[in-house]
Amino acid sequence: MNSFKFPSLALLLVLALPHTLCVYLRMSNFDLMKCSYGERGSLTATCVNATSSYFKNTPYRFDHLDETLRCVNCSLHTLETGSFDISGNQIKNLDLTNSLIETVRQKAFVGLIFLQRLILANNAIKSIYPGTFTGVKKITYVDLENNSISILSDDGFLELINLEELNLRHNEIKSIATSAFNGLVHLQELDLSYNAIGDINGVFNNLTSLRLLDLSYNKISVLTGKEFDNLTSLLEIRFKFNHITTIPASEFYSMSRLRRLDLSFNAISGVRAGSFKGLHALEILDLGNNAVAEVPQKTLQSLHNLQYLNFSNNRLSIFQTGLYSGLPQLRVLNFSHNVIEDIEITGVFSLDSLDTLDFSFNNISNVDYVRLISRLPKISYLNLEDNLLPCGLEKEMEDYFAEDNFKFILYRNEANAVKCVQTDALPKNKHTFHKDSLIRAEMGGSSANAWIFVLIGITLVLVCVLYYLQLRTYQEMRSMSVKRTTSEVQLISSDLESRDNDYLKE
Template sequence: MGKWIFAMTSIIIFKVGLSLDSAKSCRKRTSPLGGEELICSNASTSLLRNNDFILSKTHWFTCENCTLNTLDGTTFNFTKNSINYLYLISSQIVTIKGHAFVKMKFLKIVNLRNNSISDLDPESFTNLTRVTQVDLSHNSLRILTNNLFSELANLDLLNLNHNTVFYIQPDAFKGLSNLRHLYLSHNRLERLEGYVFKYLPNLLLLYLEHNRIISIDSFAFANLSNLNALYLNNNSINFLTQYNFKPLNSLVDLQLRRNNLVEVQTSAFNGLTNLKHLYLGNNRLRTVKRYGFVGLDNLQNLDLIGNDLKHFDLSHVESLRKLNMLWLEQNRLTNLSIDVKLEPLNSLYSLGINDNNLTVLNYKLLYNKMPNIRDIFIYNNSWNCELLISMQQFFQELNVSLCMSFDCNPEKNKHVLEASSCDVRLKEEESDEDFDADFVAEAGTCCRFSVILVLVNLQMLVFV
């Protein structure tokens, strides 16, 4: 009898202790969405496992700076809950086992950011058919295994940024037919394999920035016919195969800045009939092959900033009938070729050729081929004064901004001319014109005076 009383007393004391710990670690408040939120700070797995929380009215659970380590089917003792939002940020999670969230069948958003997750069971998200967003960013995932997210049938957004992913197995994204936003930036991918995104027919945005991607398989983007934006900035891509992006017929925005591309291959972008923005800045481009931009029927902005181009022929963009802006600044251009037979680029209104090595420019032919141009950025080149003055006068009469500074300020343009001593020549020309005019006027006066003297002398002779 005494042993039984002792055991019961121990259990009661243990539960009271847990309740006290729970009261200290967890609190409820009104969530940002207006409902009830349970917040636990510095809690451990045992605290969550051994407390029967009543969460029938709670739709948001947050664990701040907790020590959870491993999540499994017994971690959350939430027998009755209506939790929609689960935030387990910075909670030292390393492993998530199968059925870890099985007791939270109403979940919509799962945020597991900033942990150390390296082991993710394929059944971790079992029965989470209502979940639309999963954030696994800032973790330690290395391989995305087959069927890893297959239970998340209604997932709209998957954030895998800032992991160490170097390999994606062929069926890693199986079951994610409704996914629209995929973030895979700041990982260690070196190659995009063929058909790697084949299970994502409704994907709209794909972020692959800051990886180590060197090559892209010809069929890497197969079945992504609805993709609108593809971001591949800050990788090591050195070559694009012909028709690399052909399946992406809905793509609007393609960014390939800061890679190692050395040339634009023939038909490299063919098939991107709806593309409006192409960013190729800060590569090592030296050559644009003939028909390099063919097929870009709706392109509006072309960024070629910060490459190694020494020569650029405007015939490269002749087929881009809707091109609005062409950025060629910060290259090594010494020649901008304009063929007299070139079809006018009637949609082009902004041209950037600043920060190059240009000394000559057929600006009248340029205007002839760009009749609707509004801004031409020419600063930081090697123009001589005569050409600079002629261009300024020519475009000023046409109400076209010839920008000699970054912000295209007219006052700064004046200062540029002054700093380059072009204003001295302007003043000398004006002075010469004034001198000539004064000389003509004085000569005219002398002539008139001489005529008068002759007439007076004639009259005197008559009277004599």
């Protein structure tokens, strides 16, 4: 009988070993979990190696000195309801970055009644369900960057009535429900960049306080003209790196306060005369890296505060000064990397505030810089590098602008760069490079002004003559009317006298 006791005991130990090991590991892991106060004055409590159930069970007591709770090397996976329902806490900032979070249950943050900033970046969260933020109405900032969210469902942020900034960049968002942002009446900044969003129709209707909207790096291809009807507070909108081909005439009409519009790196082939109508406060318009081949008349006429205009990397073949002369605040024009061959001096007015003009990397072979500069009274920088300009032009311009505080670039000092084109004579029917062209232009302008004054003088003389003739006619007619009345009175008087005499005789 005793011969069987040792093997039986060994067997029991072997069978019990896995369970004992698991308990030991759990106890070890629990011992590794801890929360501690940071450096003096930091007002930060750091919890290490924690799980979602640890925060309510930790012996650490959060008090008024723990305004920030930061999780380091945590494995939270699922944030259950009430995970942070910590008695007496005054936590204002909760940082759960890189905490392996996949699921967030309803009321997961209940108990954090003082919470203002919530950082959930760099996790694996797949969705935000309605009721997730119940009980945390003071939150002003939520960071969900770099997660795995694919759909924004209705009312996911409904409880965040004081939210001012929402970061959803670097997710996998493809679809946004029309009521996804319900309740966010105070939201000022919304970042949806680096996602896969294709349709935004009706999504932003309730965001009347929004000031910044970033939709860069998405898959938006069609704008209907009604996506932003209620965004009257918007100051900046970014569409960089999408697939937009056209801009509806009334797309931005309600954005009377918009200051910056970035439409660069799209597939826009043309702009319409009313594409930017109503943008009276716009200061920066970026249309670089598109396929624009023409800028129609009056396209930019309402942009009275525009300071920076970028048309670089498009397909423009001609530049006309008159198209931009109605922009009194314009300071920078960038037309680099197009196919511009001609610079035409059109219109009457100058570009009064322009100080930087970039024509680099085009096909310009001839430029009348004297007439061009005459329309740019404040120009300080002109870039003409990598064009097809004659070799003698640089020396000529250096001599002409020797006494002016004016910088220009014609050629790049780099290998394989286009230096200049050797030519014995300038092409016919092109602009000349002589100083007297400015004098002739001014004389032509003076002659035109003289003719205008002559015509005005002739018109005034004719008006005076016509007035005089009309006055004479009026006076003659009035004189004839008085004479006729007098004669009639005399006839009546004589008739009455003859009757009275006849009566006396009788």
